[in-house]
Amino acid sequence: MISRWIDRHEKHIFPLPAVIFIILMMVFPLGYTVWNSLTNWTLTSKAPTEFIGMTNYIELFTKDERFIQSVWRTFYFTGGSLIIQVTLGVASGILIDAKKYPGKRIVNSILLLPMMATPVAIAMVWLLILEPTTGVMNYLLKQVGLPISKWLSSTSTVIPSLILIDSWEWTPLITLITLAGLATLPTDPYESAIVDGANTFQTIWHITLPMLRPTIAIGALLRFIDCFKTFDIIYSTTGGGPGYSSETLNIYTYQNSFYYFKFGYASSMLVIFFAIVLGTVLFVTYTRKRLEV
Amino acid sequence: MAAKKTSMYRTQRRIFSVLYFVAIFILLVIFLSPFLWMVYCSFKTPIELSKLPVNWLKGLTMDNYQKVFVQQNFFKFIKNSVIVAAGSTFFGLLIGLPASYSIARHGQKKLSMLILTSRNCLESHFYCHSTSCSAN
Amino acid sequence: MKRLNLLLVLILILSSVLSVSAQDKPFDGQTIRVVLANHAWTDAVAPKIPEFEALTGIKVEWESYGEEQLNQKLTTEFIAGNAGVDVFMTRPLQEGANMEMNGWYYDLAEKTAADVEYDFEDFTESSRSATTFNGTITAIPLVTEQEILYYRKDILEENGIEVPTTLDELYAAAEKLNDPANEFYGFVARGQRSPLVTQLSSFIYSYGGDWFDRDTYTATLNTPETLAGIEMYSNLLKNFGPPGVLNMHWAQCIGIFNEKKVAFYTDASSLYPNLLDPTKSDVAEVTGCAVFPAGPAGAVMYDITAWGLSIYAESQNKDAAWEFIRWATGKENSLFIQGEKAQQLARTSVWNDPEGIKSFPADWAAAVAGSIGAKSYDRPLITAVTEARDLIGGIVVTAIEGGDYLKAADEANVKFQEMLNNEKP
Numbered sequence: 050m051i052s053r054w055i056d057r058h059e060k061h062i063f064p065l066p067a068v069i070f071i072i073l074m075m076v077f078p079l080g081y082t083v084w085n086s087l088t089n090w091t092l093t094s095k096a097p098t099e100f101i102g103m104t105n106y107i108e109l110f111t112k113d114e115r116f117i118q119s120v121w122r123t124f125y126f127t128g129g130s131l132i133i134q135v136t137l138g139v140a141s142g143i144l145i146d147a148k149k150y151p152g153k154r155i156v157n158s159i160l161l162l163p164m165m166a167t168p169v170a171i172a173m174v175w176l177l178i179l180e181p182t183t184g185v186m187n188y189l190l191k192q193v194g195l196p197i198s199k200w201l202s203s204t205s206t207v208i209p210s211l212i213l214i215d216s217w218e219w220t221p222l223i224t225l226i227t228l229a230g231l232a233t234l235p236t237d238p239y240e241s242a243i244v245d246g247a248n249t250f251q252t253i254w255h256i257t258l259p260m261l262r263p264t265i266a267i268g269a270l271l272r273f274i275d276c277f278k279t280f281d282i283i284y285s286t287t288g289g290g291p292g293y294s295s296e297t298l299n300i301y302t303y304q305n306s307f308y309y310f311k312f313g314y315a316s317s318m319l320v321i322f323f324a325i326v327l328g329t330v331l332f333v334t335y336t337r338k339r340l341e342v
Numbered sequence: 343m344a345a346k347k348t349s350m351y352r353t354q355r356r357i358f359s360v361l362y363f364v365a366i367f368i369l370l371v372i373f374l375s376p377f378l379w380m381v382y383c384s385f386k387t388p389i390e391l392s393k394l395p396v397n398w399l400k401g402l403t404m405d406n407y408q409k410v411f412v413q414q415n416f417f418k419f420i421k422n423s424v425i426v427a428a429g430s431t432f433f434g435l436l437i438g439l440p441a442s443y444s445i446a447r448h449g450q451k452k453l454s455m456l457i458l459t460s461r462n463c464l465e466s467h468f469y470c471h472s473t474s475c476s477a478n
Numbered sequence: 479m480k481r482l483n484l485l486l487v488l489i490l491i492l493s494s495v496l497s498v499s500a501q502d503k504p505f506d507g508q509t510i511r512v513v514l515a516n517h518a519w520t521d522a523v524a525p526k527i528p529e530f531e532a533l534t535g536i537k538v539e540w541e542s543y544g545e546e547q548l549n550q551k552l553t554t555e556f557i558a559g560n561a562g563v564d565v566f567m568t569r570p571l572q573e574g575a576n577m578e579m580n581g582w583y584y585d586l587a588e589k590t591a592a593d594v595e596y597d598f599e600d601f602t603e604s605s606r607s608a609t610t611f612n613g614t615i616t617a618i619p620l621v622t623e624q625e626i627l628y629y630r631k632d633i634l635e636e637n638g639i640e641v642p643t644t645l646d647e648l649y650a651a652a653e654k655l656n657d658p659a660n661e662f663y664g665f666v667a668r669g670q671r672s673p674l675v676t677q678l679s680s681f682i683y684s685y686g687g688d689w690f691d692r693d694t695y696t697a698t699l700n701t702p703e704t705l706a707g708i709e710m711y712s713n714l715l716k717n718f719g720p721p722g723v724l725n726m727h728w729a730q731c732i733g734i735f736n737e738k739k740v741a742f743y744t745d746a747s748s749l750y751p752n753l754l755d756p757t758k759s760d761v762a763e764v765t766g767c768a769v770f771p772a773g774p775a776g777a778v779m780y781d782i783t784a785w786g787l788s789i790y791a792e793s794q795n796k797d798a799a800w801e802f803i804r805w806a807t808g809k810e811n812s813l814f815i816q817g818e819k820a821q822q823l824a825r826t827s828v829w830n831d832p833e834g835i836k837s838f839p840a841d842w843a844a845a846v847a848g849s850i851g852a853k854s855y856d857r858p859l860i861t862a863v864t865e866a867r868d869l870i871g872g873i874v875v876t877a878i879e880g881g882d883y884l885k886a887a888d889e890a891n892v893k894f895q896e897m898l899n900n901e902k903p
Binding site: 287307 | 546550553554557576579580661669670671720721722723724725730733734737739861862864865868871872875876879900901
C-alpha cells in the first residue's frame with residue numbers, strides 16, 4: 050500500500066531530501082545573512098545591535114572606497130585568469146588528444162596533478178618560488194638573461210602573479226573538460242575535412258572549436274564562479290597585500306568578518322557578492338538557452 | 343617525383359612528431375616542477391632552503407617530517423580529513439542519488455537548475471556565516 | 479584474631495596511602511583544554527607538560543595556532559558560547575580590550591591573591607598593569623619584548639662604521655652599505671600592512687609622535703612628528719630595503735638577514751633566538767644587538783607585554799586551569815624557560831637570578847636593559863585595533879611604493895578619528 054503511494058508520488062518524494070537540505074543549509078543561512086546585513090552588529094562596539102535598514106549598503110557604495118576597489122580587483126583577477134585558463138586549457142586539451150603513444154595515461158595523470166593538490170600547499174610553494182631575492186624563479190630568469198620581477202611583492206605585479214598561480218592550478222580542469230568534450234565529438238566532419246584537403250590548423254579552427262563551444266562555455270562558467278570566489282591562494286600568499294593591492298571582494302569580506310568583527314557590514318558585502326554571482330549564472334544560463342534555440 | 347614528395351612528407355611528419363613531444367614535455371615540466379621543488383624542499387633545513395644558487399646535496403634532513411608526524415601529530419589531521427571527506431561523500435550520495443534519479447526519469451529541468459544554481463552561489467555564504475549562525 | 483588484626487592494619491595502610499595520593503592529586507582525572515599560540519614560549523613549555531600531568535593527574539589537551547588564527551578561533555568559539563576552552567594565550571594589547579569588554583576573561587585577582595607561594599607581586603609592575611583592564615586581572619604576563627636594532631658586526635667593521643646611536647646615523651650607515659647590484663641591502667624591517675605597525679611605533683615615538691591623544695581622543699596620524707617617523711621608516715625601506723619587503727613579516731625579514739643580504743634590522747627583542755642561535759642561523763656569530771637609535775625626541779622604543787595566559791570565564795574546570803597556570807608560570811618553570819630556553823619573561827626574581835639570564839648573549843642583554851620602561855604600547859590602544867593597524871599600515875605601504883602618502887595619512891586620520899569617536903569613554 051505504502052509502496053504504491055510512493056511509486057505514484059515518486060517524482061515528489063525522491064528529490065525531497067535534497068530540497069529540504071537546500072532549504073535548511075542554504076536558504077536559511079542566506080536569509081540570516083540578509084537579516085544581519087540590515088543591522089549594525091559589531092563585536093568590538095559597546096553599543097547594542099540595532100536594526101539600521103539599508104545603511105550598510107549605502108555606506109558600501111558611497112563611502113567605502115576599499116570595497117569598490119576590491120570589486121574591480123576581483124573582476125580583474127577573474128577576467129585575466131579566465132582568458133589564460135580557457136585559452137591554454139583548450140589548446141593543451143586538443144594537443145594532448147592529438148596523438149596516441151605509450152605512456153599517454155601516465156602523462157595525462159601528471160598533467161592533472163595541480164588540480165588535485167591542496168591549494169594552501171600550492172600557495173606556500175609558489176610563495177617560496179616567487180620570492181624576489183631568495184626564490185628560484187628570479188634566479189632562473191637571471192641565468193637565462195630574462196628580466197626579473199617583484200612578483201607578489203609589488204602592488205603592480207601582484208595580481209598578474211596570482212593569475213599565474215591560479216592558472217597553473219586550474220588550467221588542467223579546463224583541459225579535462227576539453228578532453229571529455231573531444232571524446233564526444235562526431236568523426237564525420239573530420240572525414241569530410243580530410244577529403245576537402247584541410248590541414249590540421251584549419252580543421253581545429255573551423256571544426257573542432259565550434260563543436261566544442263558548449264563544452265568550453267560550461268568550463269568557462271565554472272571557472273568564472275570559482276575565480277570570483279577565490280580565497281585560498283590569495284589569503285595564503287599575500288593576505289590581500291602588499292597594502293591592499295590583491296584584496297578581492299572575498300578577502301575584504303573575510304577581513305571584516307574575522308579581523309574587524311563587523312558582522313553586519315560583512316553580511317551586506319556577502320549579499321552583494323551573492324547577487325553578482327547569481328546574476329552572472331542566470332544571465333549565462335538564459336542567453337545560452339536563447340542561443341541554442 | 344612521387345618518391346621525393348613522400349620522403350619530404352615523412353620528414354615533415356617526423357619534425358611535427360618531435361615538436362609534438364617537445365610541447366608535451368614542456369607541459370610536463372611546467373606542471374610537475376613545483377611539486378618536485380616542494381618535495382625537494384621538504385627535505386631541507388630552513389637555513390639551506392632559501393640559499394641561492396641551490397646546493398643540491400647540502401642541508402638534507404628528515405627533521406621536517408619528524409616534526410610534523412611526531413611533534414604535531416599529523417596523523418590526527420589526516421584522520422580528520424578522511425572522516426570529513428568520506429562522511430560528506432556518503433551524505434552527498436544519500437541525498438543526491440534519489441534526486442538525480444528522479445530528475446533523469448521525469449525530466450525535472452527546473453529542479454536541476456535550482457540545485458545547480460544554489461550550490462554554486464551559496465557556497466561561500468555558508469562557509470563564512472556558519473560560524474556566526476551558531477552564535478547569537 | 480590475628481588475621482583480623484592483620485586485615486585491619488592492611489586496610490589502614492591502604493586507605494592512608496590512597497588518601498595521601500588523593501590529597502596530592504586533588505584534580506586527578508580531570509581534563510583541561512589549553513589553547514596556545516605558535517611561539518617560542520609554547521615550544522619551551524610543551525615538552526614539560528607530561529611532567530605536569532604526572533604531578534597532578536590532570537590530563538592536558540593542548541593545541542597551538544598562529545597568532546591571528548588563534549584570535550579568530552577563540553573569538554568564534556567564545557561567541558558561540560559553548561567553548562570547552564579552559565586556558566588560552568592572549569595578547570593584552572591586541573585582543574585584550576575586546577575580550578575584556580565581552581567578559582571572556584576570568585578575573586584572576588582572587589586566585590593570585592590567595593596563592594602566596596605563587597607570588598604574583600614578583601611580576602614586574604608594567605607587565606601586571608598591562609594585563610589589568612578596569613581592575614580585572616585578565617591574564618598572567620608571559621613574555622615581554624622591546625624593539626632593538628640587530629646589525630652585522632662584520633660588515634660594520636669592514637667598512638669602518640660605528641654602531642648607529644641616532645636614526646640619522648642609521649640612515650647614513652644604511653645608505654653607505656646599500657649595494658643592490660651585489661644583492662646586499664642596507665636595511666630591512668616588516669613591510670606587511672598590519673604587522674609593520676608595531677615596529678613602526680618606535681620610529682614614531684622617537685620623533686615625538688603618537689597614534690592619538692589619550693586625553694582628548696584626537697587622532698594624530700598626520701601630525702608633523704608622526705609623519706617624520708613614518709617618513710624615516712618608509713624611506714629606509716624604499717631606498718635601502720630588499721625588493722620583496724612589502725610581503726615581509728618577521729619570518730621573511732629574518733630569512734633574508736640570515737641569507738647575509740642585509741646590514742641592519744629593527745624588530746622585537748624576542749626574535750633574537752632566530753638570529754643568534756647557531757642552530758637556527760648562519761649569521762649567529764656576526765650579529766650584534768644595540769639599543770634602538772634615538773630620534774629628536776630621544777630613543778623612545780616600546781617595552782610591552784606581548785602575551786599573557788588566561789582562564790576562560792565560562793570554563794568548567796577553573797581550579798584545574800589555575801593549577802596549570804601556576805605551574806607553567808611559577809618561579810621554577812619561569813627560571814627554566816628564561817634560563818634554559820632564553821625567553822624574556824616578566825618575573826623580577828628570575829631576572830635577578832644569574833641562572834635566569836645565563837643564556838642571554840651579552841650585547842642582547844645590554845640592549846634589552848637599555849630599553850626598559852620607554853613606552854608600554856606598540857599599537858593604538860583601542861578595541862578596534864586590527865582595523866586601525868590596517869589604516870596606519872596602508873600609509874606606510876603607499877610611502878614605500880612612492881605614492882602620495884601625505885594624502886593617504888590625511889584620509890587615514892579622518893577614518894581613525896571616526897573610530898576613536900566610537901570608542902570615547
